[in-house]
Amino acid sequence: MSDTDQWEWGSPIEPPPGPCRLCATVADREGLHYVWEDTYFLAFLTVPAGEAVQAVLITKRHVDSIYALHQQLYNRFFAVARALDFPLRQAFGKDSISVKFGTIFQGHVYLNLTPSNSGEVGRAGYHVAPDDGQLSVLAESVRNIISRVKVIT
Numbered sequence: 001m002s003d004t005d006q007w008e009w010g011s012p013i014e015p016p017p018g019p020c021r022l023c024a025t026v027a028d029r030e031g032l033h034y035v036w037e038d039t040y041f042l043a044f045l046t047v048p049a050g051e052a053v054q055a056v057l058i059t060k061r062h063v064d065s066i067y068a069l070h071q072q073l074y075n076r077f078f079a080v081a082r083a084l085d086f087p088l089r090q091a092f093g094k095d096s097i098s099v100k101f102g103t104i105f106q107g108h109v110y111l112n113l114t115p116s117n118s119g120e121v122g123r124a125g126y127h128v129a130p131d132d133g134q135l136s137v138l139a140e141s142v143r144n145i146i147s148r149v150k151v152i153t
């Protein structure tokens with residue numbers, strides 16, 4: 001058991017009635033290009049329509065906001081994002097990661113981490129055609145780098 005298993009969530013809220021796409025993603029990894037997870041958080045690659053590849057780091061449960069997380073989990077959420085920086089830059093051959101933060105589906109706190117080169121304009125980031133297998137290869141590459149450099153404990 002890792003230290004994180006002993007942490008509590010803080011103030012999780014009940015998920016909204018009806019299906020939640022992210023809860024379904026957490027429960028069933030079919031087709032998910034995950035790059036890292038622990039008891040509380042999950043990171044995976046995705047390609048929003050027309051956008052560059054991004055890693056999404058989410059809470060596995062619904063919480064009111066990032067501030068509802070216990071301090072240890074709050075700290076870990078951002079520590080994981082920082083730890084993913086190097087593996088993502090390496091795997092995508094980019095020199096920076098742009099970060100977008102928010103809450104979606106009534107309670108999943110997320111960080112979008114988008115590899116890109118500083119100074120890129122226009123079609124910035126790493127583009128792939130959806131469903132052509134490249135995401136699987138990229139996710140494996142990120143996992144291998146995480147495993148090799150042991151950036152996340």
Ligand SMILES: [Zn+2]
Binds near residue numbers: 015020022062
């Ligand atoms: Zn959910």
